Amino acid sequence: MLRRRKYSVVGIVAALAVTSLSACALRTSESPNEIHVLTVADPFYYALQKLLPQFEKQTGIKVSMEGLDYNTLDSRSTNSFLTHQSDIDVISPDSTWLSRFVNSGWLVNLDDRIHRDRNEIKPQDFIPNVVYSGNEWNGGLYTLPVAAYGMDVLYRPDVFKALGIPEPPSKPSKSWTWQKYLQDIQKINGKTVSGKKMYGTVVAGAGPQPIVHMYSQLAASMGVQWFRSFPDTAAWNFAPQLDSAKNRAALTLFDALYKNSPPESVNYLWFDAGTAFAQGNVGMFYWWTPYTYLVRRSSYMGTKDSSVVGKYKVAALPQQPGVPQTVSIGNYSFGIGKYSKKKDDAWRFIKWASSAETQKKMALLPNHQFADFARTSLYHDPDLLKVYDYLPTQLESLQAGDGKAVRPPIPNYTTIEGDYGQALNQVLAGELTPAKALSQVQRKSRTVLKNELYLPWKQPSRADTLAATKALLAELSGPGPG
Amino acid sequence: MSVAEGQVLTRPATGRTVRPNARHRRWTNGPVLWLLPSVIVLLLISLYPQIYSLVNSFRFYNLGVAAHPLGFVGGDNYLAAFSDTDFLDALVRTTVFAVVATAVEIAFGLLVALLLQQRLHGVRLARTLLIMPTAIAPAIAGLAFRSMYDPAGGLIPYLLKKIGVGVPAQGILGSRSTALGAVVVTDVWQWTPFAALILMAAMQGVSAEVLEAARIDGASAWQVFGSIVLPLIRPVLITVTLLRFISTFNVFDIIFVETRGGPGVSTTVAGLDVYYNGLSYYNIGYASALTWIITVLVAIVINVYLATVGRKAR
Numbered sequence: 001m002l003r004r005r006k007y008s009v010v011g012i013v014a015a016l017a018v019t020s021l022s023a024c025a026l027r028t029s030e031s032p033n034e035i036h037v038l039t040v041a042d043p044f045y046y047a048l049q050k051l052l053p054q055f056e057k058q059t060g061i062k063v064s065m066e067g068l069d070y071n072t073l074d075s076r077s078t079n080s081f082l083t084h085q086s087d088i089d090v091i092s093p094d095s096t097w098l099s100r101f102v103n104s105g106w107l108v109n110l111d112d113r114i115h116r117d118r119n120e121i122k123p124q125d126f127i128p129n130v131v132y133s134g135n136e137w138n139g140g141l142y143t144l145p146v147a148a149y150g151m152d153v154l155y156r157p158d159v160f161k162a163l164g165i166p167e168p169p170s171k172p173s174k175s176w177t178w179q180k181y182l183q184d185i186q187k188i189n190g191k192t193v194s195g196k197k198m199y200g201t202v203v204a205g206a207g208p209q210p211i212v213h214m215y216s217q218l219a220a221s222m223g224v225q226w227f228r229s230f231p232d233t234a235a236w237n238f239a240p241q242l243d244s245a246k247n248r249a250a251l252t253l254f255d256a257l258y259k260n261s262p263p264e265s266v267n268y269l270w271f272d273a274g275t276a277f278a279q280g281n282v283g284m285f286y287w288w289t290p291y292t293y294l295v296r297r298s299s300y301m302g303t304k305d306s307s308v309v310g311k312y313k314v315a316a317l318p319q320q321p322g323v324p325q326t327v328s329i330g331n332y333s334f335g336i337g338k339y340s341k342k343k344d345d346a347w348r349f350i351k352w353a354s355s356a357e358t359q360k361k362m363a364l365l366p367n368h369q370f371a372d373f374a375r376t377s378l379y380h381d382p383d384l385l386k387v388y389d390y391l392p393t394q395l396e397s398l399q400a401g402d403g404k405a406v407r408p409p410i411p412n413y414t415t416i417e418g419d420y421g422q423a424l425n426q427v428l429a430g431e432l433t434p435a436k437a438l439s440q441v442q443r444k445s446r447t448v449l450k451n452e453l454y455l456p457w458k459q460p461s462r463a464d465t466l467a468a469t470k471a472l473l474a475e476l477s478g479p480g481p482g
Numbered sequence: 483m484s485v486a487e488g489q490v491l492t493r494p495a496t497g498r499t500v501r502p503n504a505r506h507r508r509w510t511n512g513p514v515l516w517l518l519p520s521v522i523v524l525l526l527i528s529l530y531p532q533i534y535s536l537v538n539s540f541r542f543y544n545l546g547v548a549a550h551p552l553g554f555v556g557g558d559n560y561l562a563a564f565s566d567t568d569f570l571d572a573l574v575r576t577t578v579f580a581v582v583a584t585a586v587e588i589a590f591g592l593l594v595a596l597l598l599q600q601r602l603h604g605v606r607l608a609r610t611l612l613i614m615p616t617a618i619a620p621a622i623a624g625l626a627f628r629s630m631y632d633p634a635g636g637l638i639p640y641l642l643k644k645i646g647v648g649v650p651a652q653g654i655l656g657s658r659s660t661a662l663g664a665v666v667v668t669d670v671w672q673w674t675p676f677a678a679l680i681l682m683a684a685m686q687g688v689s690a691e692v693l694e695a696a697r698i699d700g701a702s703a704w705q706v707f708g709s710i711v712l713p714l715i716r717p718v719l720i721t722v723t724l725l726r727f728i729s730t731f732n733v734f735d736i737i738f739v740e741t742r743g744g745p746g747v748s749t750t751v752a753g754l755d756v757y758y759n760g761l762s763y764y765n766i767g768y769a770s771a772l773t774w775i776i777t778v779l780v781a782i783v784i785n786v787y788l789a790t791v792g793r794k795a796r
Contacts, residue, residue, distance in 0.1 A: 078764065263650075263652035264652050411547070412546025431748075
């Protein structure tokens with residue numbers, strides 16, 4: 001019996017020892033100067049990944065970078081911060097999550113670091129609209145951009161020529177309207193060009209995010225507002241404005257665009273729309289600017305050329321007469337996680353990744369699958385213009401951009417986006433009319449905003465403007481102890 | 483020397499009597515010590531999160547407002563859930579999905595199990611291959627089927643067109659009339675083998691002598707199956723049905739990957755609703771309430787099922 005008890009004790013001690021050793025091994029398997037970067041698997045991620053050995057060689061800092069899908073990045077980073085984990089040194093929140101991350105105290109304010117290293121960073125080289133849309137909250141900078149997305153139009157000149165339709169302009173023009181855009185795609189839809197039956201356009205119809213990203217651009221161009229006054233007024237008022245005549249007109253137009261698209265695009269996610277265009281049977285579509293180079297490949301970040309290489313051009317976004325153009329801006333930027341134990345190494349990585357030098361190298365990698373610059377200087381770089389000749393149109397798109405107006409980044413944005421996206425998809429699916437859909441969204445968003453203490457707004461407000469961000473960038477670039 | 487159960491021994495030196503069973507009952511000598519770590523781990527990883535989510539379901543806990551719970555709100559989250567038509571509709575859709583998918587999987591599983599019982603060429607290989615769909619992640623199965631349903635070159639629309647079956651212009655996953663059925667097909671493809679293998683194992687447990695006796699008495703194959711095999715495997719059948727019902731009622735991965743709940747809301751099931759509320763809108767209090775409503779509903783269904791069908795089986 002004694003022997004049996006002895007074996008029991010030995011067994012338990014052994015089990016505990018193995019467990020402790022495993023834990024120690026897990027802890028020590030990471031090198032002391034290794035940082036963890038959590039980001040989205042967009043094109044910039046693949047380009048950066050290829051250049052990481054250069055950074056590691058220069059600095060001796062090892063980088064473990066994970067590229068996740070959009071939803072996973074959101075939920076994983078949120079869970080990690082909520083449970084106070086130190087596993088995220090660098091994080092790239094989507095621009096619409098920034099306010100939630102900042103208000104929760106999960107990101108480190110970068111203002112002092114930027115000012116200290118201003119000669120290296122050159123803050124005023126960043127396009128202010130990009131920084132305003134995705135990096136600034138509560139008057140401070142919490143991230144630096146590594147990829148900036150605007151919106152533009154891709155079209156097939158050969159198709160326009162074959163059908164006798166004048167090509168759209170590469171520069172913004174008052175005569176290039178959304179009605180004209182619809183008329184052109186209606187002329188293309190169903191016609192056969194070079195043996196291919198064409199669709200006029202293609203939409204990303206899946207809810208909630210893809211359809212909201214695409215639709216909100218059209219709506220913003222037509223003057224649609226989400227809330228009564230946010231973010232550029234001194235007193236914020238979140239009374240929803242989604243059930244408006246302007247929005248009904250915009251949604252009716254969007255539904256008409258869908259009717260000239262492949263019917264299955266009701267379920268299209270991000271790149272599905274790009275793939276449809278890359279297959280060569282779509283005349284024209286508008287989408288995030290990375291698709292301008294992504295459609296050169298037959299699959300997402302693939303190596304095989306698509307059938308539209310050399311056959312498409314970039315045009316400016318259409319406008320609505322009498323409404324100032326507002327372009328959507330999305331960006332991915334790097335910030336330092338609050339619980340990181342390697343904040344200085346994380347900062348060195350952020351500076352490197354967002355620098356003009358690294359961004360240029362990313363763009364000139366052999367596959368040419370990155371041109372999402374947030375720095376003005378890169379849009380005038382002759383080497384880059386040789387590869388990406390459409391950069392002037394892209395720059396113009398970003399300089400007319402206001403991400404905060406097109407998709408207002410309030411902390412509970414995703415809740416309203418969820419209901420909005422579902423209703424928009426229901427319109428395409430034929431379940432709701434535009435009027436009923438918007439009435440439903442208005443009712444739901446009012447309930448959400450009321451339940452979540454946005455209506456009435458009793459917290460402090462501040463006029464969050466592009467001018468204020470420009471002033472902040474100037475201040476951070478200016479003299480003072482550095 | 484062996485000691486018979488209950489035998490009383492007298493210790494020579496002291497003269498005190500010792501009952502072997504009493505000695506064995508000391509907790510350090512029994513299995514308790516060995517089970518304790520598992521029990522502790524189980525309590526930590528299973529019970530604690532459940533209690534925590536139950537507590538959260540009574541709180542105002544929304545990351546869109548604050549990174550921490552803002553206090554108790556009584557049954558407000560539950561009241562909101564029962565007046566949320568989206569959630570109630572999703573529950574109905576989930577029930578349809580779960581009942582249809584489970585019924586088809588069990589019916590096909592029985593058929594496949596019967597086939598695997600036959601002495602046919604290639605049965606061994608078929609058994610090996612059969613386990614493969616069950617072994618892959620549901621998300622991967624969803625991705626594979628998404629590609630196979632693709633109206634532009636997908637295998638399934640191609641084959642359907644070849645045999646003269648019309649495919650909606652929006653594609654099978656793009657049409658409200660076919661999308662839910664299409665995701666049921668994916669689930670059935672993946673989980674029918676699971677039902678088949680379990681049922682096959684149960685059938686192998688049926689005594690060959692009993693079957694032989696029935697055949698000698700002149701019972702037809704159908705009678706043997708209906709009157710002998712089916713009653714004998716009934717407890718296993720009930721277990722498999724329950725497992726599949728629970729799993730299909732909690733479906734998420736396949737639908738998230740294939741349709742994200744669309745087109746419209748035609749494939750939005752309760753699991754997806756919980757996901758969006760909890761991990762996209764970060765309304766943790768409300769999502770916890772939804773989770774508990776689903777849990778209680780599933781528990782009620784299981785208990786009703788066991789109280790009726792299960793009792794008959796016993």
